[in-house]
Amino acid sequence: MRRIALTLIMMLCVCSIAVAQDVGVNYSDMYRWHGWRLYEENIIHTSVNAEIRGFDIDAVGHYENEDNDLKKMDTSLAYQIPLRELIVKPSYGYVFLPGMDAQEVGLTLGLPGNISPRYSIYHVVPDNSQEGQFHVLGVDVFLGDPNDPNAISAGLMAEVTYNDGVNPFGQTVIRDWSHFTAAAQLNVPFDDIILQPGIMFQHTFDELVEDNKNDCWYTIGFQYRF
Numbered sequence: 001m002r003r004i005a006l007t008l009i010m011m012l013c014v015c016s017i018a019v020a021q022d023v024g025v026n027y028s029d030m031y032r033w034h035g036w037r038l039y040e041e042n043i044i045h046t047s048v049n050a051e052i053r054g055f056d057i058d059a060v061g062h063y064e065n066e067d068n069d070l071k072k073m074d075t076s077l078a079y080q081i082p083l084r085e086l087i088v089k090p091s092y093g094y095v096f097l098p099g100m101d102a103q104e105v106g107l108t109l110g111l112p113g114n115i116s117p118r119y120s121i122y123h124v125v126p127d128n129s130q131e132g133q134f135h136v137l138g139v140d141v142f143l144g145d146p147n148d149p150n151a152i153s154a155g156l157m158a159e160v161t162y163n164d165g166v167n168p169f170g171q172t173v174i175r176d177w178s179h180f181t182a183a184a185q186l187n188v189p190f191d192d193i194i195l196q197p198g199i200m201f202q203h204t205f206d207e208l209v210e211d212n213k214n215d216c217w218y219t220i221g222f223q224y225r226f
Contacts (some may be wrong), residue, residue, distance in 0.1 A: 024050050026221030034134055035179035035209040036169060055079050087112055100128040100168050116140045124166050132165025150189050151177040156182045170210055179204045
């Protein structure tokens with residue numbers, strides 16, 4: 001399975017680079033996956049994104065700055081069904097995590113607009129533990145002029161997650177609200193380059209996910225648009 005996934009990832013990466021619409025580099029002092037804190041400092045994220053006839057292709061690599069080592073990689077393929085009054089977006093992703101790999105099959109339902117509520121379900125299949133689901137209720141807020149890509153804008157996000165049986169980092173099955181996440185990001189364009197400073201916050205409900213109840217960390221990145 002890992003060999004098939006690696007082949008798929010390489011194909012996605014080649015397709016993304018060949019028709020890339022933007023590439024990015026981002027730095028953060030912490031990285032989390034569905035609430036779990038994987039790395040605590042000096043993480044560099046490189047990304048490639050492309051959109052082909054409604055399909056979104058993403059490839060993201062996460063490097064620890066101290067040893068310049070690839071610690072985690074995400075790839076995803078999503079398709080936004082063309083509906084006017086509803087966002088319907090099925091997706092598939094394969095992630096490399098410390099000591100394990102996982103597949104994610106997701107579906108997001110949302111409302112379009114500058115204030116966009118959404119619901120997402122992810123069926124996660126880790127290779128070292130039983131499979132389960134994440135249920136995510138969230139809202140995205142866009143501040144700015146969506147018709148002017150050269151204008152300064154900002155994005156706000158808030159979401160709460162219910163963990164239904166996923167715990168690849170422990171033996172105890174989790175079936176509870178696990179964490180709340182909020183984020184804010186500023187987008188400052190300079191021609192084809194966008195400066196993106198941001199801040200994130202997580203409040204954890206379940207100690208099996210995180211002992212520290214409240215965490216705050218920052219990110220700063222650059223995105224280049226083709």
